[in-house]
Amino acid sequence: QLRLVESGGGLVQPGGSLTLSCVASGPGIRDYAITWFRQAPGKEREGVACIRARGDSTDYLERGGDRIIISRDNAKDTVTLQMHRLKPEDSGKYYCAARPGYCSGSGPQYDDWGQGTQVTVSS
Numbered sequence: 001q002l003r004l005v006e007s008g009g010g011l012v013q014p015g016g017s018l019t020l021s022c023v024a025s026g027p028g029i030r031d032y033a034i035t036w037f038r039q040a041p042g043k044e045r046e047g048v049a050c051i052r053a054r055g056d057s058t059d060y061l062e063r064g065g066d067r068i069i070i071s072r073d074n075a076k077d078t079v080t081l082q083m084h085r086l087k088p089e090d091s092g093k094y095y096c097a098a099r100p101g102y103c104s105g106s107g108p109q110y111d112d113w114g115q116g117t118q119v120t121v122s123s
Contacts, residue, residue, distance in 0.1 A: 002026045002098045002112040009094060009117030017084045020117060022096030024077040029053075032098040034072065034079040037107060038119070040092035048094070050103035051079060060105050086121045093118050 008020040022034060035050035047060035049070040057070045069082040079096060094117050097110035104110070 002029065002032065004096050004098060004112055004114035006094060006096055006114045006117040009119045011120045011122065012086055013123050014087060014121055016086050016121075017082065018086060018119060020081040020083070020094055020096075020119070022079040022081075022114060024079075024098065028074070029072065029077050029079065029098065030074045032100055033103045034070075035097050035099075035103060035105070035110065036070065036079075036081045036094055037097060038090075038092040038094045040089075043092070045095075045107050047105035047107075049081060050105070052103055053101070058103050058105075083119075086119075088121045091119055091121045 003025045005023050012018050033052045036048040037045050039045040049059045049068050051057040051070045051072050059068050062068050067084050072079045096114050098112040099110045
């Protein structure tokens with residue numbers, strides 16, 4: 001079982017950028033797909049982006065482009081989420097989650113979760 005710890009959240013102005021990190025301990029992330037989810041108050045949890053064990057990724061929000069970038073460093077057991085041109089609707093608590101094998105945008109597919117890091121986009 002992986003233990004996941006997120007960091008990097010905070011307050012950022014609209015149009016700004018933020019980088020979130022998810023650091024794992026335990027067996028290592030090499031064989032896991034890692035997904036970032038987010039949840040705003042009163043809203044359902046949604047997938048943001050996922051990166052597979054082999055390094056290819058899926059952007060659930062933008063379906064492409066360079067606003068959301070996910071990357072991984074297996075040697076450091078770290079997955080990073082870069083977010084650019086942030087909007088107020090990007091505010092919420094961001095969680096990373098892990099599952100063996102392939103990506104899924106469905107939270108119940110994941111067994112291991114971090115505690116989350118808060119992102120607030122506001123002027």
